[in-house]
Amino acid sequence: MFAEATMRAIAAAQTTELDHIAREVWRAHGAGILDDNAAQTAAEAIQARRTIARAEAGQSVKGPPQAPPRKRQRSPDRQASIERRRRLVASGPLPPPLAARFTWGEQAAMRIIGDECRAHGCCTLHIDAIAARAGVNRTTVQNALREARGRGEVPGTPIISVQERRRAGQRSLTNIIRIVSKEWSDWLRRRGGFKQSNTTDTSIRNTSPRMVSGYRSKRLGERWRRQEAGQKEAAG
Secondary structure, three states: OHHHHHHHHHHHOOHHHHHHHHHHHHHHHHOOOOOHHHHHHHHHHHHHHHHHHHHHOOOOOOOOOOOOOOOOOOOOOHHHHHHHHHHHHHOOOOOHHHHOOOOHHHHHHHHHHHHHHHHHOOEOOOHHHHHHHHOOOHHHHHHHHHHHOOOOOOOOOOOEEEEEEOOOOOOOEEEEEEEOOHHHHHHHHHOOOOOOOOOOOOOOOOOOHHHHHOOOOHHHHHHHHHHHHHHHHHHO
């Protein structure tokens, strides 16, 4: 009788009443009024009733409110994005053996990453920024990064490293992408992909008079002539 009355009370109870009923159930179990099976059945009914009551009250049964879904990225000019993507792919951003691992859209994304590594030593752009510059969507960029890290459908040798910058309780910073493939680095260097040293040899020891005449500074030409005269005297 007590078990049947308890189940009816659970079915009609509100959320605030379920905790009281749960205490009474386990108190009755301790006193021997309810056996193990009846107490367990009542506990499961209480949990089910809590879920239903929360749903009826409009509360989420999966925990705290979730972030709104990300808006789908769309190009304002799809034709311009296609043309930009084609130009980037035509520039040959990767050596052929590596390019074969990527689709055209992924190659365009890798071109943007390569340009950033050339200018700054690494790429810290947001995925959406890479996608916008390459004329592709963020999924294509994510696929390119996955393949470049050697984690594609057919695992391969990584050509980049990705350093995540997570922050507890805050929005994570953008990842740091670096090139680790010597083959890609050499390819970019041969194609002028990396900045060369700005240092210039100011020595005029081997400078010809024709080259000196091209300089605007007359002082440099005079210095060359004095140096040449001194070398002739030493030789004589």
